[in-house]
Amino acid sequence: MTHPILQQSQGPQFTRIYSYGAARGDLSVPNSELIEPINSSDEWIQQRTGIITRVRASADLSAADLATTAATEAIEKSGIAPELIDLVIIATISNGQQTPSMAAVVADRVGANPAAAYDQNAACAGFSYGVTQADALIRAGAAKYALVIGAEKLSDIVDPTDRSISFLLGDGAGAVVIGPSETPGISAAVWGSDGSKADTVGMNATLVDFKNGVAPWPTLRQEGPSVFRWAVWDMAKVAKQALEAAGITADDLAAFIPHQANMRIIDEFAKQLGLPETVMIARDIATTGNTSAASIPLATHRLLAENPELSGGLALQIGFGAGLVFGAQVVVLP
Numbered sequence: 001m002t003h004p005i006l007q008q009s010q011g012p013q014f015t016r017i018y019s020y021g022a023a024r025g026d027l028s029v030p031n032s033e034l035i036e037p038i039n040s041s042d043e044w045i046q047q048r049t050g051i052i053t054r055v056r057a058s059a060d061l062s063a064a065d066l067a068t069t070a071a072t073e074a075i076e077k078s079g080i081a082p083e084l085i086d087l088v089i090i091a092t093i094s095n096g097q098q099t100p101s102m103a104a105v106v107a108d109r110v111g112a113n114p115a116a117a118y119d120q121n122a123a124c125a126g127f128s129y130g131v132t133q134a135d136a137l138i139r140a141g142a143a144k145y146a147l148v149i150g151a152e153k154l155s156d157i158v159d160p161t162d163r164s165i166s167f168l169l170g171d172g173a174g175a176v177v178i179g180p181s182e183t184p185g186i187s188a189a190v191w192g193s194d195g196s197k198a199d200t201v202g203m204n205a206t207l208v209d210f211k212n213g214v215a216p217w218p219t220l221r222q223e224g225p226s227v228f229r230w231a232v233w234d235m236a237k238v239a240k241q242a243l244e245a246a247g248i249t250a251d252d253l254a255a256f257i258p259h260q261a262n263m264r265i266i267d268e269f270a271k272q273l274g275l276p277e278t279v280m281i282a283r284d285i286a287t288t289g290n291t292s293a294a295s296i297p298l299a300t301h302r303l304l305a306e307n308p309e310l311s312g313g314l315a316l317q318i319g320f321g322a323g324l325v326f327g328a329q330v331v332v333l334p
Contacts, residue, residue, distance in 0.1 A: 009141030016185020018177045021073030022301035023066040025057035025171035037160040050263020054170035054289025056155040066173035067151035068109045078177035082111035087143035091126025091150045091293035124259045124321025126293035132189040134178045149175040150293035159219040170289025174297020187246035191327035200226045201322040236272035242328035253279045254313025260285035260295040
């Protein structure tokens with residue numbers, strides 16, 4: 001039996017990032033406010049992490065609120081009417097509701113209804129994953145314009161007495177609009193995972209454990225030394241592979257934007273990649289903290305605001321975190 005040949009969509013050959021938007025928590029929380037429960041000092045936190053203060057959101061400010069603010073700025077700066085955005089991806093690990101998705105709610109709030117919308121959880125690599133998905137889906141013809149957001153309210157899943165990760169974490173959201181381009185604006189991604197190391201970073205219990213009364217409210221924990229070694233050694237290799245996949249060298253970069261996990265990791269990265277002094281390195285962690293999926297777009301937004309001459313330059317971004325997961329690619333800065 002013969003049947004008609006199905007039609008398949010095909011999109012543009014290339015995509016690019018049009019604009020960035022950002023929203024940070026409304027509260028500035030210095031180290032001095034966190035040291036007592038973990039029996040530590042401002043000096044210890046600064047030496048180990050490079051964090052002086054971090055931003056956190058008030059109780060009445062949700063991750064979806066932060067995402068909406070960041071998305072609104074990105075859309076305004078993109079010049080694309082919100083009703084033309086037909087794909088919304090939010091990278092998050094801190095949506096207080098497992099369903100509905102934060103993405104569907106935010107899509108409606110910013111005027112992109114009825115865009116396809118979903119949340120994805122790739123922790124600190126989530127924004128890189130989102131960019132990879134948006135680029136592929138637009139080029140496949142499944143969407144024309146995409147809104148990709150990293151949004152976190154990590155203060156909801158923090159144990160103030162935990163010495164492994166609690167003092168690192170902040171709240172915020174960063175957003176980009178991605179669409180067709182006449183020239184390549186997003187390189188091939190180097191992304192992946194290693195579930196054999198799943199126990200090194202993540203929640204210390206499940207919501208089912210909490211419901212059954214066998215565990216307190218689940219909070220984030222990490223094995224700091226293991227994560228540090230993995231990030232510095234394995235992720236430096238991934239960053240180098242991303243440069244190769246883009247067909248460029250470190251000398252071609254205008255900026256390096258790693259996930260803002262720890263200043264020591266960022267500095268070690270720069271050393272291993274042999275970055276020339278001309279390359280600007282994002283160090284947003286000092287005053288924002290580690291905002292997981294939001295950290296790369298937040299750091300990029302700040303870098304562009306403070307250094308407008310970076311516009312049109314190449315930036316290497318790399319995210320890595322719980323899973324363990326990683327994602328990296330080179331993008332042209334809008």
